[in-house]
Amino acid sequence: MCTGHEDAVVRRFGRAALFEETELGAFLALRLRAKHEGDVQVEATTPWNEFGTTPERVRTAAREYEERDAKSTPYPKFRAGTDHPRVGEMADRDL
């Protein structure tokens, strides 16, 4: 279905697809729902702004971890001895 309507498909990730916000996008989403019923999850996406939703410490931790010297360093080791938040701590906090 996606291959036949390239124009309406913004992006595809394996079994997920992002449709254009057009009637054609809606048509395709509804066809999927009609065909696969509850197996299909349809959600509207909005661009995300981390400022105002995400605490500074999380933003800083992400940025600095991606700038780490050794790509092989896992996050828990990277954060040891710093103020960066723990993974579990972040997992427990809703935005």
Next chain:
Amino acid sequence: MKLRLGGVERRGRALDLRGHGVDPETVLHAIRDPNDRRVVCPSPTAVHEHVGLLSTNTDAPDIAALAAVAESLDITVSDTAPPADPVDLRRALADATEDVTRLRERVERASGRLAVRRELGEPTDEAKAALREATRALTDAETEQVAARQRLDAAEARLRDTRSERERELRRTDARRNHPELARRALAERVRPVVSRARAAVPDWNRRALAATRVARIRAPVVVAAGPFRYPAQARACLDAAVVLV
């Protein structure tokens, strides 16, 4: 290069062997064979295979030749840097939104204070002025918020197009990885416009071949057989390579 052929001994980057009855293929062979001491020069790279000999019979460069020219220039397909993330615009919108929220609260407080003063029959001039000031600040902040949102929306729309284009490019790259012929074609397309433009800088004689040679980065000398050049130095300048005219 150092050349000793047909009773001629020369050295330099632009040699003229015309009138000595030297066969172009002989010179070419001597250039390409590292053990052939008749011509001592930098060893030819892959592109020399395609642009090493120019004659009236030389074909216009095909896909393989153009791809070799591109490779000589270290041109590769894709591997471009990711587009910039409009992080400043997102921060600006978040700041503007925060200002609006803060100022809305200020307007509410100011209007509450004014209402209280009215009820108590106290002078209201100061409270009125405070409300006016707060309302004005809120209007300004709301205008700024709208502008910030528009700037971010525009940047995101552009980014979406860029991402789609990059994804298409990525898919093409994947396809090319499995098909060397596609890779060659893509490389050739990269350099084709450059070669087309170079046609304006070469004499009207087998122009496309001359242009491809001019564009290519060539280490070993190029053999020009019965070419359009009056002087070897002209050929060297035009082709941007060491030359042997025969």
